[in-house]
Every structure is written in C-alpha cells, then in structure tokens.
Amino acid sequence: MILYILKDKSDFSTLKEKLNQNSASYKVLSLYGKNLVLAWPDQNVKSISDDSIEIKVEVKKPYILASNDWKKQPTIVNVKDVEIGGNKVVIAAGPCAVESEEQVLTTAKAVKRAGASLLRGGAYKPRTSPYSFQGLxxxxxxxxxxxxxxxxxxxxxxxxxxxxxxxxxxxxxxxQIGARNAQNFSLLKEVGQLGKPVLLKRGMGNTVEEWLQAAEYILLEGNGNVVLCERGIRTFERSTRFTLDIGGMVAAKLMTHLPICADPSHPAGRRELVHSLALAAVAAGADMLLIEVHPTPEKALSDAEQQLTLESFEVLVNRIRDLTRALGRDV
Known part of the structure; x- marks a missing residue:
C-alpha cells in the first residue's frame, strides 16, 4: 500500500488521473488534519509522482492508517475535553449494566469523587444466554x-x-465496540461514519494484528478518534474468566499511534483480582482503564462477581495514583 500525504489545499486531480491510468484502487480521505490518498496495488503506484504530494509512504503492514509508519506522534483522543493518550491515565468507571437512574447516579457521583473522568455503563447487553438480562x-x-x-x-x-x-x-x-462485535465490519464502518470517539475492544479470539485491522475499518471512514481496549482473550486458563494479554497490549502500543485502554474487570471475572490487573496494565503503559463499579455488586443484574464496590474503587484509584506518580504520570 502507498499512502500519499498531500500538500495543504492542493489540487490532486492529476494524481487521481494517474492512479486511474495505472488501474490502481484508491481511497481519498481526511484524517488528523491531513488530506490522504491511500492507493493499491503497490506495483502499479510506486513510481507515481505529482506536485500535490507532500510525502509518499510505503506501508507493508495490513493496518496502514493505524500504523505508526506514517504517523509518528501518538494520537490524543478527546472526549468532551477528556484527553486520552497523553500523560494522564484516564479512568472510565460505572456499572456493567444500567439498571435504574438511582443506581447510575449513585455510582457516578462516587466514581467522579474518587477520580474517574468518564462514566461507563451498558444499555444494550450482549449476553451469552438469551435468558440473561439484556439491558434497558x-x-x-x-x-x-x-x-x-x-x-x-x-x-x-x-x-x-x-x-x-x-x-x-x-x-x-x-x-464502545464490544469484543463480540470486534469484527462486525458493517458496524465498524457505521461507527466510523458517525465521527464520534470510539473505544474498540479486542475480540476474545483476535490476534493483535486483527485488532488493529478492525481499527483500520473505522479510520478508513475518516474517524481517527479510536482508543484500543485490551479486555482479555480466551485461552486454556480457567482460574480467570479471560487472560489479560499484557504482552499483546504492549506490542500494540509499539505498533500503532492510537491510545491503549485496558479493561481489568472482564478478564478478572472476580473482583479480588481487579486491583492487581488494573495496576499491571498501568505499569505496562495503558493510557486508560475501563472498570466496572456497582453500589451493591451482589445484587447486580449482570457480572455481579467482577464489579467493585464504591469503596473498593476509591481504594484502587488511590493505588493507581501512587503508581502513576512513580511512573511520572497522573490520574
């Protein structure tokens, strides 16, 4: 694949004409304030030159736009003035499922007081059993x-x-795109077209490269506001619900310019493991955490075993704050 980064306000009609003459497929898009032309197959377009081109980059990876071959600076995703991907470790917290306004309000007040910057909660619940609570x-x-x-x-x-x-x-x-929809390509394209920030979870059976290629579908629609979320993959291990792939998360961080989030709640499956997994993810370089919190977890309508109490969440945030100070970061 060849990525052409065009000069500002340039007329690239001649470039498109040359691409057509070479029977090349191409996509024109605007991303991160740059006008781009993505062209393939390589052998037809390597020799093309044009005055409208500022930089020509050959990317051999299958996740062209998500790779840091062309965008060297880390991407900062802004969610209503909350910046993800900078020096601050952003925490999104809230219940697994929205059950009532009182439940969400009680949780939201507590997690904000403790240090969370975003409120998370499931309105539509993808459940393994059709008889489980499906959300409001x-x-x-x-x-x-x-x-x-x-x-x-x-x-x-x-x-x-x-x-x-x-x-x-x-x-x-x-x-948020959940693990079960991580390769639902129609949904990825649709969400890309909405233009809103996206939290893309890794599919439970996806490789890191497949995860980045899923992000590529969103970026190809001109939406660069993507945060990748490691939420545990399915392995032979049964002592945890899933296996939090810290190594895969670190590998992804080296392969892309996109911010990385970790969800310690789902791979833990038990609340007593959440603190350690969250701290491990921050130590490994996560830019964001997604944590499930409930006022009365034992009464939760979904994933009761893995949700933290309000008090436990506050303790965790204080532990994260201590860790980030040692790492030269903040919460």
Whole structure:
C-alpha cells in the first residue's frame, strides 16, 4: 500500500488521473488534519509522482492508517475535553449494566469523587444466554446521558446494531465496540461514519494484528478518534474468566499511534483480582482503564462477581495514583 500525504489545499486531480491510468484502487480521505490518498496495488503506484504530494509512504503492514509508519506522534483522543493518550491515565468507571437512574447516579457521583473522568455503563447487553438480562436499551442510554450531564462526566456505552446509530449519535460521547462485535465490519464502518470517539475492544479470539485491522475499518471512514481496549482473550486458563494479554497490549502500543485502554474487570471475572490487573496494565503503559463499579455488586443484574464496590474503587484509584506518580504520570 502507498499512502500519499498531500500538500495543504492542493489540487490532486492529476494524481487521481494517474492512479486511474495505472488501474490502481484508491481511497481519498481526511484524517488528523491531513488530506490522504491511500492507493493499491503497490506495483502499479510506486513510481507515481505529482506536485500535490507532500510525502509518499510505503506501508507493508495490513493496518496502514493505524500504523505508526506514517504517523509518528501518538494520537490524543478527546472526549468532551477528556484527553486520552497523553500523560494522564484516564479512568472510565460505572456499572456493567444500567439498571435504574438511582443506581447510575449513585455510582457516578462516587466514581467522579474518587477520580474517574468518564462514566461507563451498558444499555444494550450482549449476553451469552438469551435468558440473561439484556439491558434497558434506549432508556438506558438516556439515563446515562441525564446522569452524565448532572454529575459532569462524558459517557461511554456499547453499540450492538447499526440500527441504533441515531440514538448513539444524539446522546453518547464515546461509542464502545464490544469484543463480540470486534469484527462486525458493517458496524465498524457505521461507527466510523458517525465521527464520534470510539473505544474498540479486542475480540476474545483476535490476534493483535486483527485488532488493529478492525481499527483500520473505522479510520478508513475518516474517524481517527479510536482508543484500543485490551479486555482479555480466551485461552486454556480457567482460574480467570479471560487472560489479560499484557504482552499483546504492549506490542500494540509499539505498533500503532492510537491510545491503549485496558479493561481489568472482564478478564478478572472476580473482583479480588481487579486491583492487581488494573495496576499491571498501568505499569505496562495503558493510557486508560475501563472498570466496572456497582453500589451493591451482589445484587447486580449482570457480572455481579467482577464489579467493585464504591469503596473498593476509591481504594484502587488511590493505588493507581501512587503508581502513576512513580511512573511520572497522573490520574
């Protein structure tokens, strides 16, 4: 693949004409304030030159736009003035599932007081069993919006279906793609077109490269505001719910310019493991954490075993704060 970074306000009609003459496929897009032309196959376009081109980059990786071959500076994703990818470790916290406005409001006030910068919660729940609690749907999104506005926290929640795009566009600050939809390419394209910040979870059976290629679908729609979230992969190990792939997370951080998030709750499966996994992820360089918190976890309608109490979350944030100081970072 050849990536052409064009000069500002240049006319690249001649370049497109040359690409057509060479029977090359190409995509024109704007990303990170740059006008780009992505062209393939390589053998047809390597020798093309044009006055509109500022830089020509040959990228041999299958995740061209997500790679740091062309974008050397780390990307900072801004979610309503919360910057992800800088010196600060951003924490998004809240219940696994939105159950009621009172539950979300109680949690939101507590996590903000403790140091969280975003409010997370599931309105549409992708459950293994069709008989498990499936979430409140649209009403759950609206509850998150009302509570987020009241306490002053941006909200992040998961989309499961392209048909729900209108409500996400209207109400949600950061759209999460869950592990089960990590390679739902129609949904990835749709979310890319919405233009909102995206939290892209790694599929439970995906390699790091497949995870980055999933991000590529979003970037190819002109949306560069993507945060990659490691949430544990499925292995033979059964002492934890999933295996938090710290090595894969570090590898991804070296392969891309995109910020990296870690979700310690899902791979832990048990709340007594969440603190250690969260601290390990921060020590390994995570830019963001996604943590499940509930006022009364034992009564939660989903994932009761892995959600922290409000008190335990506050203790964890204080431990993270101590660790980030030692690393020269902040919370």
């Amino acid at each position: 749907g649209d009403e759950g999104v609206k509850i998150l919006r009302r509570v987020g506005d009241e306490v002053g926290l941006p909200i992040v929640t998961e989309i499961m279906d392209t048909r729900d795009s209108p409500i996400f566009k209207q109400y949600v600050d950061m759209i």
